[in-house]
Every structure is written in structure tokens, then in C-alpha cells.
Amino acid sequence: MSLKKFSELFGDLDSINSTNNKIEVLKNYFLSNDPIDNSWAIYLLTGKNNKRFISGRYLKNLFSQIYEYPQWLIDTCYLKVGDSAEVITLLLKNKTNSRKKKLSNISLNALLSETIPALSKLNEEEKNLEIKNLWETLPEDNHLIFNKILTGTFRVGVSIGLITKSISKLINIEEEIISHRLMGDFKPSIDSYEFLINKNINLQELNSKPFPFLLANTIEDKIFKNSINDFQFEWKYDGIRMQLIKRSGNVSLWTRGQELVNESFPELVEKMSHIKDDFVLDGELLVWNFKEQIAFDFSLLQKRINRKSPTRAIQIKYPIIFIAYDLLEINGRDIREIKLENRRIELEKYFSKWQIKTENNISDIFKICDLIFPKDWPDALTYKEKSRENNTEGLIIKKKTSTYSSGRKKGIWWKYKVDPMQLDAVLIYAKGGSGRRAGLYTDYSFALWQDKELIKFASAYSGLTNIEIKELDKWIRKNTIEKFGPVRSLKPEMVFEISFEKIQISKRHKSGIAVRFPRITKWRKDKKINDADSLENAYELMKKIS
Amino acid sequence: MRTKQEDLIRYKDGNLYCEPADIWIDPSKPVKRALITHAHFDHFTFGCEEYISSKETGILLKERVGDNIKITTFEYGEEFKINGINTSFHPSGHILGSSQIKFIFAEEKWLITGDFKLQKDQTCKRYEIVKTDYLISECTFGLPIFKWDDTNKIANDISKWISNSPEKTSLLFCYSLGKAQRLLKEISQTNFQGNIYSHGSIHKINNSYRKLGIDIKDTIKIENKKKIDELKGSLILLPPSLSKGSYLKNFKNIQTAFASGWMSIRALRKRSGYDKGFAISDHADWDGILEVVKKSEAKNVFFHHGDSEALSKYLVEKESINVLLFGK
Numbered sequence: 047m048s049l050k051k052f053s054e055l056f057g058d059l060d061s062i063n064s065t066n067n068k069i070e071v072l073k074n075y076f077l078s079n080d081p082i083d084n085s086w087a088i089y090l091l092t093g094k095n096n097k098r099f100i101s102g103r104y105l106k107n108l109f110s111q112i113y114e115y116p117q118w119l120i121d122t123c124y125l126k127v128g129d130s131a132e133v134i135t136l137l138l139k140n141k142t143n144s145r146k147k148k149l150s151n152i153s154l155n156a157l158l159s160e161t162i163p164a165l166s167k168l169n170e171e172e173k174n175l176e177i178k179n180l181w182e183t184l185p186e187d188n189h190l191i192f193n194k195i196l197t198g199t200f201r202v203g204v205s206i207g208l209i210t211k212s213i214s215k216l217i218n219i220e221e222e223i224i225s226h227r228l229m230g231d232f233k234p235s236i237d238s239y240e241f242l243i244n245k246n247i248n249l250q251e252l253n254s255k256p257f258p259f260l261l262a263n264t265i266e267d268k269i270f271k272n273s274i275n276d277f278q279f280e281w282k283y284d285g286i287r288m289q290l291i292k293r294s295g296n297v298s299l300w301t302r303g304q305e306l307v308n309e310s311f312p313e314l315v316e317k318m319s320h321i322k323d324d325f326v327l328d329g330e331l332l333v334w335n336f337k338e339q340i341a342f343d344f345s346l347l348q349k350r351i352n353r354k355s356p357t358r359a360i361q362i363k364y365p366i367i368f369i370a371y372d373l374l375e376i377n378g379r380d381i382r383e384i385k386l387e388n389r390r391i392e393l394e395k396y397f398s399k400w401q402i403k404t405e406n407n408i409s410d411i412f413k414i415c416d417l418i419f420p421k422d423w424p425d426a427l428t429y430k431e432k433s434r435e436n437n438t439e440g441l442i443i444k445k446k447t448s449t450y451s452s453g454r455k456k457g458i459w460w461k462y463k464v465d466p467m468q469l470d471a472v473l474i475y476a477k478g479g480s481g482r483r484a485g486l487y488t489d490y491s492f493a494l495w496q497d498k499e500l501i502k503f504a505s506a507y508s509g510l511t512n513i514e515i516k517e518l519d520k521w522i523r524k525n526t527i528e529k530f531g532p533v534r535s536l537k538p539e540m541v542f543e544i545s546f547e548k549i550q551i552s553k554r555h556k557s558g559i560a561v562r563f564p565r566i567t568k569w570r571k572d573k574k575i576n577d578a579d580s581l582e583n584a585y586e587l588m589k590k591i592s
Numbered sequence: 593m594r595t596k597q598e599d600l601i602r603y604k605d606g607n608l609y610c611e612p613a614d615i616w617i618d619p620s621k622p623v624k625r626a627l628i629t630h631a632h633f634d635h636f637t638f639g640c641e642e643y644i645s646s647k648e649t650g651i652l653l654k655e656r657v658g659d660n661i662k663i664t665t666f667e668y669g670e671e672f673k674i675n676g677i678n679t680s681f682h683p684s685g686h687i688l689g690s691s692q693i694k695f696i697f698a699e700e701k702w703l704i705t706g707d708f709k710l711q712k713d714q715t716c717k718r719y720e721i722v723k724t725d726y727l728i729s730e731c732t733f734g735l736p737i738f739k740w741d742d743t744n745k746i747a748n749d750i751s752k753w754i755s756n757s758p759e760k761t762s763l764l765f766c767y768s769l770g771k772a773q774r775l776l777k778e779i780s781q782t783n784f785q786g787n788i789y790s791h792g793s794i795h796k797i798n799n800s801y802r803k804l805g806i807d808i809k810d811t812i813k814i815e816n817k818k819k820i821d822e823l824k825g826s827l828i829l830l831p832p833s834l835s836k837g838s839y840l841k842n843f844k845n846i847q848t849a850f851a852s853g854w855m856s857i858r859a860l861r862k863r864s865g866y867d868k869g870f871a872i873s874d875h876a877d878w879d880g881i882l883e884v885v886k887k888s889e890a891k892n893v894f895f896h897h898g899d900s901e902a903l904s905k906y907l908v909e910k911e912s913i914n915v916l917l918f919g920k
Contacts, residue, residue, distance in 0.1 A: 060858070061867055061868040061869075062867070063867050115736070116906070116909065116910075118902075118905070119736065119902055119906060122735065122901075122902040123736065123737045123902075126735060126737065126857065127857050127858075127859065128859050129858070129859070132857075132858055133737060136736075136737035136738075136739070136856065137736055137737060139739045140739055140879075499862070
């Protein structure tokens with residue numbers, strides 16, 4: 047019903063380690079609260095929201111002003127606690143014994159849809175007064191959540207997977223359906239929650255949503271024991287993974303990060319809308335070198351990713367292509383349960399039909415991926431080694447008899463990368479450079495996930511172009527959480543591909559691993575922080591190499 | 593900064609030393625004569641020729657060091673002389689028997705708080721405000737982020753924590769001397785009605801406390817071979833040293849918690865490896881330290897035990913109190 051209940055939920059989730067218990071707690075929460083607050087809870091817990099209304103620094107200054115605490119004392123406390131919202135929460139304890147009537151039952155909805163957004167419409171003085179007023183009227187045990195929402199730092203050990211499982215248990219419907227319903231945009235509302243818990247499964251309702259993406263695992267040795275004929279081989283393109291959907295005549299492009307990117311690639315949307323059939327394709331978007339028929343480097347794709355409504359000139363300079371490797375739905379028929387080899391037949395069949403039957407030529411923007419046919423595993427290895435020549439990252443190996451299921455189910459799709467010494471990591475600290483790079487933030491620290499926490503694992507300062515450095519520097523200045531001398535801690539938002547030469551156990555590092563010659567090889571603007579690798583991935587990598 | 597040689601109490605070899613009395617306070621290595629504030633292992637050492645302490649601390653010390661030590665004890669408030677210097681013990685509220693030590697020398701009063709807290713504790717005497725000229729205070733939790741909740745609130749939280757998982761065995765880790773008995777007393781006054789077990793080390797101290805007249809519940813000494821079913825829904829008090837290692841394999845389906853002041857910080861809680869943390873401490877919080885500094889009316893204050901930088905700066909800037917550094 048309320049912020050109070052949600053604070054309790056947060057406390058519970060924070061102190062429960064067992065996944066099953068977390069699911070139980072979530073289920074009970076959903077059962078005992080109203081739909082609108084439930085939808086806000088899901089919104090917060092799945093990290094769909096991390097809008098920052100006020101910076102941690104601002105909050106600390108405000109506290110210092112109101113309660114006459116010296117700034118340095120708050121900073122010293124911060125060093126111990128490591129989170130602005132929590133420092134302020136701890137300092138506020140027993141401070142706000144005003145006689146004001148307590149807002150002990152404010153609903154999550156009221157807080158998140160009215161009270162907090164209203165802050166941004168106030169001038170500074172009014173805003174400060176209002177925050178002070180809220181501190182005084184909200185019960186103490188709600189302060190942490192409130193401060194965390196304000197500073198956009200709400201995070202707790204709950205994944206989309208857990209939410210999916212608990213809702214699935216709540217209404218007794220397969221996780222796949224719930225996971226599908228949670229794809230894409232999630233606007234907190236009674237409707238969005240009711241849709242999520244609707245016991246009637248109706249494909250029509252999911253029309254606007256992509257299917258949960260099937261993800262590939264890093265290859266394991268055991269696969270080489272199988273017959274090579276059991277697998278389909280494709281090049282591993284280094285582009286943006288995407289579902290291209292045409293339903294009821296409307297085309298939508300969904301990235302794996304669940305973003306709708308129609309506006310960035312209008313020429314693709316336009317061309318595909320001429321196809322007569324409805325469909326859902328899974329594939330890769332690339333900037334394509336039509337002369338040599340290979341992909342351009344990922345850096346060119348970056349010129350397109352964040353640019354909405356690109357001009358005709360941009361479209362010509364950076365020509366894109368969508369390479370489909372799977373067909374998931376055709377004319378309203380979900381074919382994910384059909385075997386891959388048969389889906390491939392369907393894909394080829396429809397592709398040739400579309401090439402002939404579509405009025406405008408589609409082959410300058412859309413094709414299906416070529417297959418590779420290695421004779422045996424050593425031959426597959428040779429293909430893999432050659433993959434750099436055509437600007438691919440290696441091979442994707444898919445079991446021919448597999449169906450398209452969601453999540454990282456092992457043993458269905460494997461990635462066999464040329465250079466396995468790579469991890470996608472989140473930028474968490476930046477330090478000013480020296481010499482030629484003075485005045486710019488050019489020394490970066492990167493982190494990997496461990497149980498919803500980002501653990502620093504490497505520092506790197508080479509690999510970005512000067513233009514990228516300037517762009518990142520600008521971003522760093524705008525997204526600093528804290529400054530410690532020359533170092534800034536940053537809002538976790540940017541993902542980079544880090545390459546290195548060697549990975550080994552190290553007791554000196556908190557992460558427990560050390561890498562040699564780490565360098566930035568790609569700015570993954572297409573990835574969200576949840577897509578970054580985990581320490582577990584790093585350990586797997588290490589095992590594989592030794 | 594000042595390093596005044598004529599200071600009555602100073603740091604020598606990392607310990608507090610009173611030269612005119614030729615006596616050490618809570619020394620970490622064997623000396624001729626040692627004043628002991630309380631019986632925690634980091635406040636005394638084996639092998640001193642003579643120990644001087646409060647009555648209760650004396651008894652607890654004997655149990656820890658052995659019956660054959662030479663120990664002289666005094667009641668709280670009773671004045672005695674060491675090398676002609678007037679000395680007395682006063683309750684510090686930390687654990688049973690814990691003392692502050694007051695010296696009077698050349699008409700000046702010196703007070704060593706020892707470890708202390710102001711919060712209510714049903715298992716020991718409450719902190720006594722003692723006026724002094726020089727104050728030597730501990731400052732383990734010398735930052736304003738540390739503010740303790742009422743003890744009974746924590747006890748109720750613990751009780752709820754256990755009752756919410758009736759199918760589990762709840763292991764609560766806490767220091768075996770003082771904290772364990774305080775928790776035991778408080779928890780037995782909550783709604784929790786299940787069995788309370790304690791580890792041998794804690795069980796032994798529980799008995800000592802009872803012998804010294806502290807009314808705490810008789811717990812069951814935990815045996816390794818207890819049947820899992822019998823432990824379901826009950827509470828077991830264990831010393832923190834057992835939290836890492838194979839000891840926990842004796843139990844099935846457990847939840848663990850640590851009772852310590854540090855648990856008030858989420859990052860420390862997460863890093864600790866326990867499922868849950870209860871922020872309860874036998875040391876003073878920020879407000880507690882400030883209160884003692886002010887009420888002691890000390891004109892000169894020293895801090896030891898803990899990071900005192902922020903606290904010192906705050907007292908100098910905001911309260912105009914003269915905070916000094918020890919001459920080493």
C-alpha cells in the first residue's frame with residue numbers, strides 16, 4: 047500500500063540470501079499491495095528507472111545547510127559509508143523530531159508520480175524546503191528509499207529474473223510468458239500491472255513487444271565431442287543484436303537492451319514495411335561495406351546508434367544492413383518451438399519470396415546470414431581464425447534441433463570468439479590524465495557484476511579516439527557522483543569492451559582477479575549496465591584458458 | 593600538538609602508562625603492575641605480576657587468566673593509593689565490571705573512560721558521569737553516522753527475525769563476554785519463546801554472570817550432535833570466530849546474523865557475509881561520546897581506540913574544546 051511497505055520489502059530482500067525466499071517475499075508483497083504500487087515496485091526493482099532528481103552532492107549540501115553540519119564531516123562519513131543517500135539517512139536519524147504529522151502511509155504511487163516529480167518544477171529555495179519537509183514528515187525507516195529514489199541510486203539484489211519467477215508463481219503461468227510481458231517499455235500503471243498478472247494468455251496483447259532474446263554461451267570443451275553435423279554455423283557479427291518486428295503492418299526495431307530504435311534507422315523501417323507478410327526476425331544490425339560485402343567496424347555503427355532522425359547524408363555515409371539469422375513468428379504464428387533447422391528453412395523460403403515479391407528492392411538493406419559448413423571441428427577452428435578477415439568476431443554455433451527459448455539456457459547457442467580475452471565492463475571511476483591528456487578524464491576504472499554489486503576489476507586508459515575521449519570527458523563531468531581528489535566516482539551507465547592479454551587469480555584485488563595490459567576496445571553504447579559481464583564470467587574465462 | 597612530558601598519563605610502547613604511579617592501564621604485554629578496565633581479551637594480557645581491577649572484573653579475569661594470578665580488587669568509588677596517587681574505579685557501562693579509572697595528582701583530576709556506553713544495559717551498572725580536568729576517552733564510533741537504536745527495539749527485531757523463519761535455525765554471532773549476556777537478557781523479554789542455546793564459551797560466561805548476581809536466563813549449551821529438528825526455530829548464540837570455517841557445517845538450514853555497531857552501515861553488512869546485521873554496540877555512539885566529553889567538564893581531552901580525527905576537529909571547531917594528541 048505504501049512507501050512503508052516497500053521499505054520493508056527492501057529491507058527483507060536486502061537481508062535474504064536464498065533465491066527461493068526472495069521469490070516468496072516478492073510474491074507476498076504483490077499479493078498484499080494494490081496494483082498501482084505493485085507496478086511501481088516492479089519498475090524500481092527491475093531497474094527500469096534510475097532517473098536522478100537530485101545529485102548526491104546536492105543532498106549533502108542541503109543537509110549541511112539545514113542541520114549546520116560542516117561539509118567536511120559529511121564527506122568523512124561518506125568515505126565510511128560509500129553512498130550519499132545512505133549517509134544522509136544515517137545522519138538524519140533522530141534529527142527530524144519535528145511535531146509535524148507523519149506521512150506514514152504515503153503510497154509509492156503518490157510519492158513517485160506526484161511528490162518527487164513535482165520537485166523539479168520548484169525553484170531551488172522551494173525545492174530545499176520541500177525536501178526538508180519530506181525528511182521531517184516521512185517516517186525514519188523510509189528515508190533510505192526516499193533518498194535513494196531522489197538520487198537515482200535505488201538498487202537492490204533483485205533481477206528481472208526474480209521478478210519474473212515471483213509473478214509466474216503468483217499467477218501460475220510459465221516464466222517465458224511473464225518474461226515476454228516484461229520486455230520493452232514498462233510504464234508504471236494499474237494497466238501495466240494487470241497486464242502482467244493477466245491469467246489469459248493472448249498473443250495479441252504482446253503485439254508491441256519483442257520476444258525474450260535467446261543468448262549464446264561461451265563455448266565449452268564438451269561441445270567438441272558432438273558430431274559437427276548436429277550444429278549450424280554462422281559468423282559472429284559485431285553489431286547491434288535486434289529483433290525486427292512487423293505486426294499488423296507496423297515495423298518496430300527492438301535492441302537487446304529493450305530499446306525501441308525506429309527513429310535511429312528510419313530507412314530500415316521504411317523498406318521493411320513494404321513486405322507483405324507479418325514477421326519477427328532475430329538478427330544483427332550493422333554498418334555494411336557493400337563493395338566488399340563485409341561489416342564495417344563497430345565504431346562506424348556508433349555514429350548511427352544515438353542519432354535520431356539521421357539525415358539522408360548520414361544514411362548514405364553510414365549505410366546499414368539488417369542481417370537476419372532467425373525467424374520467430376510469421377503472420378501471427380509463433381514458431382519458436384519449431385526446431386532451428388526448420389526455422390532456417392522457413393527463413394530462407396520467406397526471404398526469397400520477399401526478394402521477388404516486394405515492390406522496392408530490399409536486398410540493399412536486409413539479408414539473411416550466410417551459413418558456414420566446416421567439415422569437422424579442426425575445420426571449424428580454421429574458420430574461426432579467419433573471422434577477423436571479414437570483420438566478424440568468430441563463430442556462433444547453434445544446435446540444429448534446438449527451439450528458441452529465453453534466457454541463458456545452456457547448450458543451445460554457443461559463441462566461439464577469436465579473442466576470448468574480452469569482457470564487457472562498467473565504467474565506475476575516472477581520473478584526470480597528465481601531460482597531453484591533462485585537464486581531461488582519461489584514466490578509467492571498470493567493474494564487473496557480483497550479486498548486483500559492481501566490483502572494480504581493471505583500469506585502462508588506452509583505446510579510445512580523441513573524439514571519444516572528449517565526449518566521455520563531458521559525460522564524466524555531468525555524471526559524477528563523488529569527487530575524491532583527482533578521482534571521480536561515476537554513475538554506472540557506460541559499458542566498454544575491455545581486452546587483455548592474461549587473466550589470473552590475485553589476492554591483492556578485491557575482485558580476486560588481475561588482468562594484464564587491459565585496454566578499451568569498444569565503447570558499447572548499445573549495451574546497458576545489466577548487459578555487462580560478471581566476475582563469474584571472468585572466472586569462467588580464466589578456467590577456459592588455463 | 594603538544595608533547596608534554598609532565599602529562600600524568602601518556603602513551604608508552606603503544607599502551608597507556610602512568611609514570612608517577614609506575615602503572616600500566618590495559619597493557620598488551622606483561623608488566624609489573626596493570627590496572628585493568630575490563631575483562632575483554634584486548635584489554636589485558638597474561639603474565640603481569642599484579643592486576644588491579646574492579647571486583648567483577650577481577651572475578652572474570654581469574655576465570656580467563658587462571659586462579660593463581662595476583663589480583664587486587666576495589667569497589668566502584670572506593671579510593672586507593674598507588675605510589676601515593678589517589679585512584680578509583682567508576683562504572684563505564686560497557687560490560688559487567690567495566691570501569692573508568694580516575695586519578696588525582698597534583699590537584700588535577702585525570703579520567704580514563706575505558707570502553708564505555710551510555711545506553712541502558714540490564715547486565716551491568718550504568719555509566720557514571722565523573723567530572724575531570726583531563727579526559728582520556730575511547731572513540732570507536734566517533735562519527736555522526738553512528739546512532740544507536742533503543743536496545744529493546746533491536747531485541748524485538750531479533751525476535752521477529754527468528755520468528756519469521758520458523759523452519760530455520762537462527763545463529764546470532766556476538767562477542768561472548770558482555771554482548772551475549774546483554775542480548776540474552778533483552779531477547780528473553782521479547783515475544784520470542786523458543787529455545788536459546790549458547791556455545792560453550794558463552795555458556796561459561798553466562799554462568800559467571802549469574803554467580804555475580806546478574807539475572808539472565810539459563811541457556812542450553814549447544815552440543816555438536818544435536819538433532820537438526822530440535823534446533824528448528826531456535827536461537828543459538830555463537831562467538832564471531834566461529835562464523836568462518838567448518839563449524840557451521842554442524843547445522844542445516846540456518847540463517848546467520850551478526851550483532852555489532854558496525855552493522856549500521858549497509859556496505860559493511862553486505863561485506864560481512866552474514867545474512868543479517870543488528871546494529872547494537874557496547875561502545876558509545878557519536879552523541880554518547882559528545883555527552884561524556886561535555887558532562888565531564890574536562891578542559892583537555894585525549895582520544896584513543898579508533899579514528900579520532902573527525903571527532904577532534906569537530907570538538908575544536910564547534911564546541912571549542914581543547915583536544916590534545918598523546919605524546920608518544
